Amino acid sequence: MIIDQLHNVQSGFYPTLLxxxxxxxxxxxxxxxxxxxxxxxxxxxxxxxxxIEGDQIFxxxxxxxxxxxxxxxxxxxxxxxxxxxxxxxxxxxxYANLAQLDAGEYDAAKDFLxxxxxxSFVRLPAGMFTLFMPEDAHMPGMAVDxxxxxxxxxxxxxx
Numbered sequence: 001m002i003i004d005q006l007h008n009v010q011s012g013f014y015p016t017l018l019x020x021x022x023x024x025x026x027x028x029x030x031x032x033x034x035x036x037x038x039x040x041x042x043x044x045x046x047x048x049x050x051x052i053e054g055d056q057i058f059x060x061x062x063x064x065x066x067x068x069x070x071x072x073x074x075x076x077x078x079x080x081x082x083x084x085x086x087x088x089x090x091x092x093x094x095y096a097n098l099a100q101l102d103a104g105e106y107d108a109a110k111d112f113l114x115x116x117x118x119x120s121f122v123r124l125p126a127g128m129f130t131l132f133m134p135e136d137a138h139m140p141g142m143a144v145d146x147x148x149x150x151x152x153x154x155x156x157x158x159x
Contacts, residue, residue: 001095001138002131003122006085009034026159029057033083033155037129042087042153052155060154066091066143074101074115076137078108080156084140085129089150092121093130094139101137113137134159 036052036059050059066089076098084093096119104114115137123144124130132138141150 001133001136003093003124004129005127006034006037006129007127009038026157029053029157032057033059033157037083037085037153037155042085042151045153056158058156060156062150062152062154064141064150064152065147066141066150067147069142072139072142074117074119074137074139076113076115076134077111077132077156078106078113078134079111080158081134082132082138083129083155083157084124084132084138085153085155086124086126087151087153088126089148090123090125090144091140091150091152092142092144093124094119094121094137094142095130095132096120096137098135098137 032052045061047061047063050061052058096117100119101115101117106113
């Protein structure tokens, strides 16, 4: 898991990671995903799917109200890496390594693995993103204090 502010993608180690001349296909997908997040008009984007590179890279624009922790659930994905970027509002995001949780039955059609157990939570205000690899379970959309409206973009990157 990585957590950072989107504007930091232009500094530090990200340019090296995202602009290597002999970049791998996955590195190129990361670069396209972050380019989309940095250049798209996300404030005015309508909820729904936005294709960046077909099923290889796409974004899901979401608007919802955060929910109490007791209504949350752990999930993970095998086919996609998630970059979850908070456009407006704030939420708690749960994180746990898969080895820490008990797995349910994987749904390949939905690329959804339900899990049970305990993990850690971080506060994600607007402008922050999390990056979840297939070994990272997450619990998105949790209320910080009270439920509130959040706009978030989840970019899915095929592995």
